[in-house]
Amino acid sequence: MTTTSTPAELIARSNRLGSDPKVTNYAGGNTSAKGTATDPVTGEPVELLWVKGSGGDLGTLTEKGLAVLRLDRMRALVDVYPGVEREDEMVAAFDYCLFGTGGAAPSIDTAMHGLVDAAHVDHLHPDSGIAFATAKDGEKLTKQAFGDKVVWVPWRRPGFQLGLDIAAIKRENPQAIGCILGGHGITAWGDTSNEAEKNSLWIIETAQAYLDEHGAKHPFGATVEQNASLPDADRRDKAAALFPTIRGIASHDKPMVGHFSDDPRVLDFLASEKAPALAALGTSCPDHFLRTKVKPLLLDLPADASVEESIARLNELHEVYRADYTAYYDAHKTADSPAMRGADPAIVLVPGVGMFSFGANKQTARVAGEFYLNAINVMRGAESISSYTPISDAEKFRIEYWALEEAKLQRMPKSKSHATRVAFVTGAASGIGKAIATRLAADGACVVIADLDLAKAQAAAAELGSTDVAIGVQVDVTDSAQVERALDEAILAFGGVDLVVNNAGVSLSKPLLETTEQDWDLQHDIMAKGSFLVSKAAARVLIEQGLGGDIVYIASKNSVFAGPNNIAYSATKADQAHQVRLLAVELGEHGVRVNGINPDGVVRGSGIFASGWGANRAKTYGIEEEKLGEFYAQRTILKREVLPENVANAVAAITGPDFSHTTGLHIPVDAGVAAAFLR
Structure with missing residues (x-):
């Protein structure tokens, strides 16, 4: 009889979870497993934590993408934790807990996985779960939908303190299988890999079932006929005519590659009466707005506006967007904030036509669009049972211009000579x-x-x-x-x-x-x-x-x-x-x-x-x-x-x-x- 190793079991679970867009988005979320291995120095058994490393993707995770830490040393960090004001220092401390050589760098979510007293932990970003996390009365709805099996956690930026908070919730609620993280996503756990996966899927499916049963039929309000989708050929022709202008807008500060989507869910959102107000609120889940920026640029012309009219208005709105983003940066920056990375939109929405998304390469541009579609799904769910209430701009800024996020960007390899071309x-x-x-x-x-x-x-x-x-x-x-x-x-x-x-x-x-x-x-x-x-x-x-x-x-x-x-x-x-x-x-x-x-x-x-x-x-x-x-x-x-x-x-x-x-x-x-x- 053969026994599957703990890392192999974790990778198999991660790949299953990461391959389903209902569960989490590309490069979103993280998973972990705790187990015992032999220390090659002492020959004695040692407890380890295997956790998805920084920047990895669950759907394509391999063993090289795991960070491996000694559990005793990682948990000993609780005794030297200097408090929430200095919690960023704990990420560097994770390096002193690593076991062996190679592997990925530990992510900011490592504390959540190491401190929670469960052998297996999943942290995911399902649209149905984030709908509850961003609903105005999310705490009440969480209790209604899940009873005492899932506990509400108020918004807190990912980090060591959030790990301590979830660990306390697990101790104080022995009947719970997971929690809804306000403004963010879900976390679930289990004694076995199968149990953790089962619990994760139960939360996701239960959330969706509640939305389906109790959600309003038209969460985005009435359809605005003048913003309805153009016929297929006309829509594609207009997209091609507008795209060079829009790409120039998105590339004012730094050259970008573009991606176009006319997914029916995008077109339905853009044709709704609530679209302007909801778009202005921006996204909420950190994984979303780090890819999409805090909010998109929405063209405020009807679908049948001419290409010339649309181009002229897009250029006007670009100036407004840049001024607005600069004001957002200036309002929340501190003395040690990284320099503003650019004031151009990453998502541009054109009623009747679709969504234009941008990134440093085609994959990044495509994924940014996928994340904004996730955000639309989240808005739809939250609006169907409550009202969509994302985290504040101040908290978004704390994530977007986080020193740890800046460090991650600085670690990225130098671009090739023809990148973005x-x-x-x-x-x-x-x-x-x-x-x-x-x-x-x-x-x-x-x-x-x-x-x-x-x-x-x-x-x-x-x-x-x-x-x-x-x-x-x-x-x-x-x-x-x-x-x-x-x-x-x-x-x-x-x-x-x-x-x-x-x-x-x-x-x-x-x-x-x-x-x-x-x-x-x-x-x-x-x-x-x-x-x-x-x-x-x-x-x-x-x-x-x-x-x-x-x-x-x-x-x-x-x-x-x-x-x-x-x-x-x-x-x-x-x-x-x-x-x-x-x-x-x-x-x-x-x-x-x-x-x-x-x-x-x-x-x-x-x-x-x-x-x-x-x-x-x-x-x-x-x-x-x-x-x-x-x-x-x-x-x-x-x-x-x-x-x-x-x-x-x-x-x-x-x-x-x-x-x-x-x-x-x-x-x-x-x-x-x-x-x-x-x-």
């Missing part, structure tokens, strides 16, 4: 384009792989990671409507576009007398016209965002070198090269840099070479096609074959921070072809 790369399902997309994603960018072949684009995107990292879209760059649609997909996925790479291309190798009008038109349509259409559509977005940006043309050595038998291709590349110069001059006033890359002889992985160009060039030079890369290398100064990755490196460099003052440049990536030197 959204890259749109054409012809990116193979060859040079795929290498560019891969490099930019590795450097932290969100990447849109745009290609004529949708299946290949989606497959290439999947290789880079989840849709938080990359998406694939279909586009024929010769069709302006398709270009606009592909950019709209990019906007709806990530909030906008910052970096555009015109890479889509085709080539036919023929001498002048064999080059047909159709050959000429095909190459110019794809590369010259296609680059123009993509740059024009992207420029509108870049200008509206107001965040600057980059446009890069993958031109060619042939844009300046007169090679044999490729009149149409080389003339098209010369067209692209001059577009770089023209657009650099025109878009510079908007902070948009336009540069070009001139590769040569990129044979490996190239879609162009594989489609017949390689065979034709090999015939022109009188060599075997499989030796074409070697041939190109030998004619260069450096005697090196040029690979797609070499071109990708140049794109990453010219669009990175080290070249912030460079525009109108063409970078040769040809291993040195003297005849193509720029002059």
Whole structure:
């Protein structure tokens, strides 16, 4: 018979709880277990506490995400606890209680888990439980819904004192299985892992059953018809039209990536008569407002307001929001408060359209939206049985600008060079384009792989990671409507576009007398016209965002070198090269840099070479096609074959921070072809 270890049992329970959005949100809550292990120094048994560490997520928790503490030392901290005014010092003291090496840093909630006299403890943030926690008469409702099995705990900021309070409640209420933490969430316990999980789920399900049975049918009041959801296509079109402006608003202080949600629950909330008042109250659970800020920016125009009207009003409301947030900071700051982190909204709500959420990366932006949806669910529950009453702004500030929260932010790793940037790369399902997309994603960018072949684009995107990292879209760059649609997909996925790479291309190798009008038109349509259409559509977005940006043309050595038998291709590349110069001059006033890359002889992985160009060039030079890369290398100064990755490196460099003052440049990536030197 095998016995499951205490950490393994805890992780299994945590993963089950964390995978259910009704139980807790992403990275929300924490769990623990107490047990005995052998001290490798003394060989004697020692009591330990395993608890989810700081910053982890229950749904994906592994043993590395647990903090492991000696229970005797952790509980001995009670004797040296200096009082609630200095309770933050206890977090540093947890380090002196750690057992062994490795593991995660102990979180602020460690005291709750260690001091409560139960083998297993769960602290969770279920919407149904927080509805009681934020109800005006939550204490009375808790007794009505749960009897004496669940005890009300008035709001207290997480920390050592809250751990002492809950431990006392457990001692004084032996019949209780858990508690409702005012303004915050729930805590439950049990003698076994199964019992703790069962008790947690009982509280959550009982809370929801009470809401379902006793809650008002329309907790948000009547529907305001002028704010009702727009039809699907109109809603998405308006979202795409507004998103660059809204992203610029959210990125005034610091660049952000965006996420859009038109979840029916969001649209229902925005169409209700109570939405303005409830939105103004802000969120309550610390896990919520640390992601969403204390309150959202709500557009106060009807759903059918024009895009132009909406943009003008959003910009006005942004100024109001910034002034309001600054006043909130100034009203509650103390001499040792961290500096204000920015006064822009993280959540922007547009009636009839949906919710726009923002973060330092796509996952953070998406999770912020999920947390605000949790907040809407909480408001709905609280309003259905009482009135929604979040914690005060003063208490929110104590959490948001907590020294411990600041320390957590300072521990975050340094951002990569292209973090927060959204890259749109054409012809990116193979060859040079795929290498560019891969490099930019590795450097932290969100990447849109745009290609004529949708299946290949989606497959290439999947290789880079989840849709938080990359998406694939279909586009024929010769069709302006398709270009606009592909950019709209990019906007709806990530909030906008910052970096555009015109890479889509085709080539036919023929001498002048064999080059047909159709050959000429095909190459110019794809590369010259296609680059123009993509740059024009992207420029509108870049200008509206107001965040600057980059446009890069993958031109060619042939844009300046007169090679044999490729009149149409080389003339098209010369067209692209001059577009770089023209657009650099025109878009510079908007902070948009336009540069070009001139590769040569990129044979490996190239879609162009594989489609017949390689065979034709090999015939022109009188060599075997499989030796074409070697041939190109030998004619260069450096005697090196040029690979797609070499071109990708140049794109990453010219669009990175080290070249912030460079525009109108063409970078040769040809291993040195003297005849193509720029002059």
